[in-house]
Amino acid sequence: MSQLLGIPPQALFGQLLLGLINGSFYALLSLGLAVIFGMLNVVNMAHGALYMVGAFVAWLLLTYAGVGYWGALILAPLVVGLVGLALERTLLRRLYKVDHLYGLLLTFGLALIFEGAFRHHYGVSGQPYPIPDLLKGGTNLGFMYLPTYRGWVVAASLLVCLGTWFAIERTKLGAYLRAATENPTLVQAFGINVPVMVSLTYGFGVALAGLAGVLAAPIYQVSPMMGSNLIIVVFAVVVIGGMGSILGAIVTGLGLGLLEGLTKVFYPEASNIVVFVIMAVVLMVKPAGLFGRER
Amino acid sequence: MSLQTRDTLHEGLALRGGSPKVLLTGALLLLAVLAPYALYPVFLMKVLCFALFACAFNLLIGFAGLLSFGHAAFFGGAAYVAAHAVKEWGWTPEAGLLAATAAAGAMGLVFGLLAIRRQGIYFAMITLALSQMIFFLALQLPFTHGEDGIQAVPRGHLFGLFDLSRPLTMYYVVLAIFLGGFALIWRTVHSPFGQVLKAIRENEPRAVSLGYRTDRYKLLAFVLSAALAGLAGGTKALVFQLASLTDVTWQMSGEVVLMTLLGGMGTLLGPVVGAALVVTLESYLASTSLPVPVVIGAIFVVCVLLFRRGIVGELLHRLPGKGKR
Numbered sequence: 001m002s003q004l005l006g007i008p009p010q011a012l013f014g015q016l017l018l019g020l021i022n023g024s025f026y027a028l029l030s031l032g033l034a035v036i037f038g039m040l041n042v043v044n045m046a047h048g049a050l051y052m053v054g055a056f057v058a059w060l061l062l063t064y065a066g067v068g069y070w071g072a073l074i075l076a077p078l079v080v081g082l083v084g085l086a087l088e089r090t091l092l093r094r095l096y097k098v099d100h101l102y103g104l105l106l107t108f109g110l111a112l113i114f115e116g117a118f119r120h121h122y123g124v125s126g127q128p129y130p131i132p133d134l135l136k137g138g139t140n141l142g143f144m145y146l147p148t149y150r151g152w153v154v155a156a157s158l159l160v161c162l163g164t165w166f167a168i169e170r171t172k173l174g175a176y177l178r179a180a181t182e183n184p185t186l187v188q189a190f191g192i193n194v195p196v197m198v199s200l201t202y203g204f205g206v207a208l209a210g211l212a213g214v215l216a217a218p219i220y221q222v223s224p225m226m227g228s229n230l231i232i233v234v235f236a237v238v239v240i241g242g243m244g245s246i247l248g249a250i251v252t253g254l255g256l257g258l259l260e261g262l263t264k265v266f267y268p269e270a271s272n273i274v275v276f277v278i279m280a281v282v283l284m285v286k287p288a289g290l291f292g293r294e295r
Numbered sequence: 296m297s298l299q300t301r302d303t304l305h306e307g308l309a310l311r312g313g314s315p316k317v318l319l320t321g322a323l324l325l326l327a328v329l330a331p332y333a334l335y336p337v338f339l340m341k342v343l344c345f346a347l348f349a350c351a352f353n354l355l356i357g358f359a360g361l362l363s364f365g366h367a368a369f370f371g372g373a374a375y376v377a378a379h380a381v382k383e384w385g386w387t388p389e390a391g392l393l394a395a396t397a398a399a400g401a402m403g404l405v406f407g408l409l410a411i412r413r414q415g416i417y418f419a420m421i422t423l424a425l426s427q428m429i430f431f432l433a434l435q436l437p438f439t440h441g442e443d444g445i446q447a448v449p450r451g452h453l454f455g456l457f458d459l460s461r462p463l464t465m466y467y468v469v470l471a472i473f474l475g476g477f478a479l480i481w482r483t484v485h486s487p488f489g490q491v492l493k494a495i496r497e498n499e500p501r502a503v504s505l506g507y508r509t510d511r512y513k514l515l516a517f518v519l520s521a522a523l524a525g526l527a528g529g530t531k532a533l534v535f536q537l538a539s540l541t542d543v544t545w546q547m548s549g550e551v552v553l554m555t556l557l558g559g560m561g562t563l564l565g566p567v568v569g570a571a572l573v574v575t576l577e578s579y580l581a582s583t584s585l586p587v588p589v590v591i592g593a594i595f596v597v598c599v600l601l602f603r604r605g606i607v608g609e610l611l612h613r614l615p616g617k618g619k620r
Binding site: 037041043091094095098100101102104105106108109110111112113114115116117119120228229232233235236238239269272273275276277279280283284287 | 362364409410412413415416417419420421423424425427428431432434435545546549552556586587588589591592593594595596598599600603
């Protein structure tokens with residue numbers, strides 16, 4: 001069987017893999033957004049920009065400090081997380097008492113500053129980032145060729161997503177976090193330092209974005225605007241999945257990535273907008289989102 | 296700078312009642328009529344187009360409490376419609392503008408129907424995502440000519456009488472369009488309909504409990520705002536004889552949010568002031584080496600942290616007697 005629905009299987013599986021990779025990024029980013037939103041009630045518009053910062057930190061580390069991919073995989077999320085901590089401590093914190101929309105507007109301003117500054121310094125063209133030696137090459141699976149790095153990206157993001165899910169749903173710290181999401185005053189009364197937890201949550205959420213940035217660097221190039229359109233798709237993913245559940249964010253992210261890949265095979269013109277169309281349909285059928293519980 | 300004096304006059308206008316108000320309105324109109332003799336008309340027209348755009352946006356955020364992050368879709372989408380109708384179909388400018396307004400209103404109806412199903416932050420995200428869809432459509436559909444946009448749009452003759460290729464004629468037409476749009480918004484805000492919108496902004500469950508079908512009010516406000524944003528976009532396409540991708544990007548949606556925030560959400564004249572300031576700032580920055588998005592972003596951050604009432608809102612707040620709006 002050399003044809004599947006009139007499409008050569010190599011093309012079909014190739015696009016599906018690409019979709020799965022996009023889906024991994026959607027999952028990582030929407031997971032971070034969901035965690036931040038749950039705790040801070042802030043839609044982090046700067047998430048895409050911080051994803052870009054993560055990729056740039058990796059590139060800068062390689063270019064100026066000679067730190068390779070594996071070092072960057074640890075250091076870049078750390079740097080982005082610290083940036084996030086600083087932002088939360090100095091700026092976001094002042095807005096918890098006013099309408100949540102101001103948090104959105106503030107982070108939008110921050111996104112403009114980050115993207116504008118990097119574009120001013122490095123221009124719009126992308127900087128190539130090499131695949132680490134260990135992950136070069138690929139394997140022939142019989143029905144398709146799997147580049148090792150791409151397999152690694154999917155596996156690593158899945159692992160991180162599931163780890164996050166486990167930490168939030170199954171550990172003591174996660175239980176505090178969930179409790180503080182429900183009722184911060186009461187949790188504070190039990191002697192848990194909620195403000196610190198809020199800061200750490202924001203730091204962790206954006207560190208996930210930074211990690212996604214490092215993972216993305218060798219696949220897409222490192223460019224200042226790499227996060228700006230991606231983040232809107234992630235917003236649509238979040239609307240579709242509903243911000244209620246962690247697992248929901250992961251499943252929706254991966255599923256929509258795959259669907260986008262499929263669309264690229266069968267009707268490429270629509271691949272850019274398929275996620276938004278699905279969002280419209282979901283809003284008509286189930287306004288709270290597929291996994292949402294709030295109204 | 297003459298813009299500054301105009302702004303202070305605006306403030307005064309908003310505050311005093313009675314005959315000084317009439318006097319000031321007159322003085323203001325006179326200034327607007329004389330302005331093109333002192334300043335570059337295309338610049339003034341740009342200010343007026345963005346002012347109308349921001350006023351339309353403010354109708355939603357300021358008076359109904361709905362933050363749309365996708366208004367560029369109406370502004371830029373309508374610009375494409377106007378440009379295409381006038382250039383490819385040979386329509387007259389008034390028909391082109393009407394088509395642009397209607398198209399934006401129809402888009403607003405679809406967006407609104409979807410977005411009002413969710414509230415607050417979700418509303419913003421949905422409008423943002425839908426407008427991004429319009430951006431991708433504008434990028435791919437053949438009639439928009441992708442990256443090039445629709446260029447060399449003829450301005451034509453309004454009603455077959457006024458030659459719009461003359462800058463002054465064009466300016467007065469744009470001024471009339473702006474004043475018409477502004478008057479409509481003023482009328483809407485001061486109508487019973489506008490009062491219900493304010494009630495929804497302040498406390499939606501309570502408005503529901505009083506028997507108002509808030510979804511319908513929100514939808515109508517959304518359509519009205521989209522249509523007026525479309526009118527502004529169509530006018531801009533005629534002024535610059537160009538409809539391009541810039542006007543449908545989400546950065547444009549952010550820009551109109553900034554104009555309104557800077558001038559003062561929920562004040563009638565705030566968006567006008569904000570639009571004038573942002574357009575002036577951008578044309579000034581264009582000649583320097585400072586990166587525009589960074590400056591715009593910084594203003595955003597400062598406004599949100601320190602200055603949430605905006606310029607006009609802050610002035611209204613400081614003046615005695617009308618402490619609260």
